[in-house]
Amino acid sequence: DSYRQVGRISDAIIIEEQVVTDTERVLGPEHPNTLTARGNLASSYWHASSYWQAGRISDAVTIFEQVVTDTERLLGPEHPDTLTARGNLADSYRQVGRISDAITIEEQVVTGIERVLGPEHPNTLIVRGNLADSYWQAGRISDAFTIFEQVVTETERLLGPEYDLTRAVVDALSALAQNPPDA
Incomplete structure (x- = not known):
């Protein structure tokens, strides 16, 4: 996050990718912390993600979609982490112009x-x-x-x-x- 805030996007991506790799190795690919690490790789809560800033939009959307799928399966559809993951996916859809898809998800997330x-x-x-x-x-x-x-x-x-x-x-x-x- 610090690297991202000072514009060192490439460095931030390298570190976030390593965190994902290490978390998957130590905790497993389905551990909630691994899902969080993947989500962090694709975005930060209020800040633009490393992938967005680096122009890797399709990579970010793919990661968000997988995080939503895994989080729903592991934690359930109404767990706060699942709702956050869905909200992040909707935001990524909005960023790439998939407004209708974003609205559908966001309406469900609000409820x-x-x-x-x-x-x-x-x-x-x-x-x-x-x-x-x-x-x-x-x-x-x-x-x-x-x-x-x-x-x-x-x-x-x-x-x-x-x-x-x-x-x-x-x-x-x-x-x-x-x-x-x-x-």
């Missing part, structure tokens, strides 16, 4: 995460914001604004106006308002 973590959990708010972004990219402007406004209201109420997540959502809503999608 699942609300049930598992509750409607006011910060991760729930993040997932709702991601769904709003996908709606925006799909040209569903009204739906996107409705969700973003709800997320802003909830994050301000629950976390305060100065919390990083609140500021990020407010900034995203402002940016979207200034840059409507090509329709």
Whole structure:
């Protein structure tokens, strides 16, 4: 993560690939930590992944798809790690222009995460914001604004106006308002 933050993407990829290899060797290919290491190779929670920044988009999507498959099988469809993996897959689909696929997954993730973590959990708010972004990219402007406004209201109420997540959502809503999608 440190290498990625300072722009040393190639170094970050090498280390993440080694972590995956070592974790698979020591813990096995189906251990939850191995799945996490694979997911980390393809992305970081709020940061762009090494693969995205290095232009290895198809590699990242393939890893995300495999992590989702393995996590669902090993932990179940509504485990928080499974929901996170699905959310990451949806984000990767959005990044490559597969907006319809992203929306389908994100709608399921929102329902699942609300049930598992509750409607006011910060991760729930993040997932709702991601769904709003996908709606925006799909040209569903009204739906996107409705969700973003709800997320802003909830994050301000629950976390305060100065919390990083609140500021990020407010900034995203402002940016979207200034840059409507090509329709």
